[in-house]
Amino acid sequence: MRRILIVGSAGAGKSTLAREVARRLDLPLVHLDRHYWRPGWVAAPDAAFRAEVGALAARPAWVMDGNYAATLDLRLPRADLLVLCDTPRLRCLARVLRRRWTHRGTPRPDLPPGCPERIDLAFLRYVWHYPRRSRPRVEAAARTLTPDLPVVHLRTPTQTRSWLTTLPTP
Numbered sequence: 402m403r404r405i406l407i408v409g410s411a412g413a414g415k416s417t418l419a420r421e422v423a424r425r426l427d428l429p430l431v432h433l434d435r436h437y438w439r440p441g442w443v444a445a446p447d448a449a450f451r452a453e454v455g456a457l458a459a460r461p462a463w464v465m466d467g468n469y470a471a472t473l474d475l476r477l478p479r480a481d482l483l484v485l486c487d488t489p490r491l492r493c494l495a496r497v498l499r500r501r502w503t504h505r506g507t508p509r510p511d512l513p514p515g516c517p518e519r520i521d522l523a524f525l526r527y528v529w530h531y532p533r534r535s536r537p538r539v540e541a542a543a544r545t546l547t548p549d550l551p552v553v554h555l556r557t558p559t560q561t562r563s564w565l566t567t568l569p570t571p
Contacts, residue, residue, distance in 0.1 A: 402481045403481055406476050406482070406483050407486065410531035411497055411528050412488070412492070419466035422484075423464040424571060425565070425569060430464050441516070458472075470535065470542070477550065483551070485554050486561075487556045488556065490531065500518060
């Protein structure tokens with residue numbers, strides 16, 4: 402495994418898992434949020450972001466976390482493994498709120514400078530609706546674009562810890 406794509410709802414644990422997988426496998430870590438957002442939470446232009454994601458996905462090795470459904474067609478065909486963090490929505494919401502408190506006024510390590518942690522109603526709605534709206538799109542893209550791509554489906558912290566034990570430790 403040289404290219405691992407990790408997707409899931411906000412608060413599902415994607416970034417934390419991606420850091421640990423990258424550390425264990427000694428692979429470069431790519432947080433897509435760092436490439437999408439500009440200071441002040443300004444979104445990257447679509448064409449520029451797609452070009453950047455295409456270049457990142459073309460690299461020989463990576464652990465990449467982030468959803469960005471409009472770029473799944475660039476990432477899935479290059480991936481060796483898809484990890485779907487399918488954390489229950491209430492746990493995701495609790496984590497998002499805890500993360501907001503922990504990183505109040507400062508950017509998280511997986512965000513670019515100038516993007517302090519924030520929460521608004523639209524973001525909370527996105528988290529709440531992710532299982533019904535976004536996850537099916539990711540699963541459909543994986544089935545369509547890469548039907549033979551192995552998928553690891555992680556729903557609980559116990560499943561995540563168990564899967565991590567299958568990976569080598571540095």
